[in-house]
Amino acid sequence: MSELGRVLRVEARRTALLIAVPLLTAVGVVTAWLSLVPGVAYWDNTVVALVNSVRVLGPLAAGLTAWAAVRERRLDYLRDLTSRAPATGALVDMALLSAAALLAYGTVTAVVAVDTLLREQAGAAQPMGILAGATALVMHVVIGYLAGRLVPRPATAVVVLAGTWLWAAARGTSTSWWSLLPPAALNEVELFTGLRPWVLAAEVSWSAGLTVTLVLAYVWWVNRRPWTIVPLLAAVSLTALATLGLESSDGRAVSPVPTAPSCREWPLTICVHPALRGALPALMTATTPLAARLNGTPGAFTRIEQRPGTAPAGVSKGVAGVHLDDLSPGYEAQVVRQIRDGLVDRRACAGQRRRAAAEYRAMIDAWLLGTEQPDVSDPWAARAFGGWTEQQRRAWLRANFAAYHRCALTARAFR
Structure with a gap:
């Protein structure tokens, strides 16, 4: 009977992994790729793309692991035939499912990093940011699995998927420290700014602390061993300290960074x-x-x-x-x-009400930009300016630049 239970467990885990790893990898690559800034290989934005991909990967991983836990729950009567502690099987399952999720996340990281390396990259990779995404993903795996263990119903996977997705989506539009709780909602990192490492470290601590808290709470609930109380309290304290650290950031995950051009x-x-x-x-x-x-x-x-x-x-x-x-x-x-x-006086041009002055400026702007000349209501000015050579136009601009600057050109300037 023990051998039969082992075979059934292996088969159940294999099915979950065969679905989870390729699905998480595909979704993660697409999500991270869409978050990259067009034409800019900036390592901080690469890290942001990875962290933001967990906002989609996390709920999906939680739903899949909840489904796997519901299936594994049916085999508990076989585990009762062994001499192992009751929580051992669940811990092994969580470790295996976490490894599968991390394998998918590692593949996504490799794809995005290679894309960055193949272009003109700048800045430095933030290992703490990559770790923040990994710990947040493991946190979702643990939440999903424990939910499936505690409520072994097929609908649990759907509820977990919806709940974790709502958790990620509700903070996406926030600009307060609340948006930095894992999975963090990080905005695009503008050039000349960079991610604040201590904020990323606080996110890692928050995810790790909450994950350990949930696991130890489950172990204590199953085994009723007093020794779990001390590490459980330590994990709760770590999560609380990380929350205070994120709250002190005022929702700002980036800061100006001196950059040599x-x-x-x-x-x-x-x-x-x-x-x-x-x-x-x-x-x-x-x-x-x-x-x-x-x-x-x-x-x-x-x-x-x-x-x-x-x-x-x-x-x-x-x-x-x-x-x-x-x-x-x-x-x-x-x-x-x-x-x-930047060549014109914005205030003077905004206060200019004459239509002809705007048309003359548009004609000069088209020449400066090398675009097609617009139609103007003054045919004499259009013919005169259109018939001048390049050198004549430059000499004219030197003589009339002050009027152009103030958007005060008149027909007299072209005669």
Whole structure:
């Protein structure tokens, strides 16, 4: 009978693993891949993608392990025939299912890490962030399994899946420390910022503490051994301390990080975040014509600097500050438009009510950007500007830049 019980248990576990490992791996890879920033290989964002994938993997793993626990519960009468402690079989099952979940998570980590390594990566990998995702996943496995053991009903797996998914989804829109409770809802890490390691360590402690608390509580409930009280209290204390640590973070998982830029120095000097250094050739090609047309004007620039999102953009003293979040299609045109927008006085242009002034500015903007000339209501100005050579247009801009800057161009400027 003991041999029969062992065979049945092996078969039940094998079925769960055959389903869990490939399913968790596929879902995890897709979820993490969609969380990566287009064209940016920044290690902190890679870690965020892994942590966020657990928000989907965790509920799914909890539902699968609850289903496995319900199936295993039917074999308890066979375990009673052995001399092992009552909790031993459940502990072995949880360890096996946790290993399966971690195998899937490790595969997801390898896929995302290789993708990052194959591109122009920047920053450094955060092992604590990867560990935070792993401990949160194991926590879900334990929660699902224990729920299936305590309530051995087929509907338990559905309830566990729905409950853990609601736990993850309810905190997704929050900006308080509540959103950092595992599985954490981390936002995209902007360039020039980085993850705070102590916040990740607090998440690891919270997940590990709660997992150990649940396991020891189950062992005490089954075996009624007094020795489990001390480690149980220690695990509860660890979870409480981790909660206090996350609460003190005010919901901020990132902080500014000093970053040495990557630059290219001919014919302009362009400096960007190291994660975007692959964009330097394209940016040089896109911005050089604009720099040549502005040469000799107060808006001339010879250097372009990528700045954090909180820093102002614009052209000042020969330096053009721009914002660039990722390398999604059209990023070169976006940078050129930002420089163009920094040439005018926003307040003066916003207060300009004359339609003709807006049309003249649009005509000059189209030339600066190298796009098609728009239709204007002044045919004389359109014919005159369209018939000038490139050198004549540049000389005209040097003479009329002040009016262009204030959005105060008139028909007289073109006669």
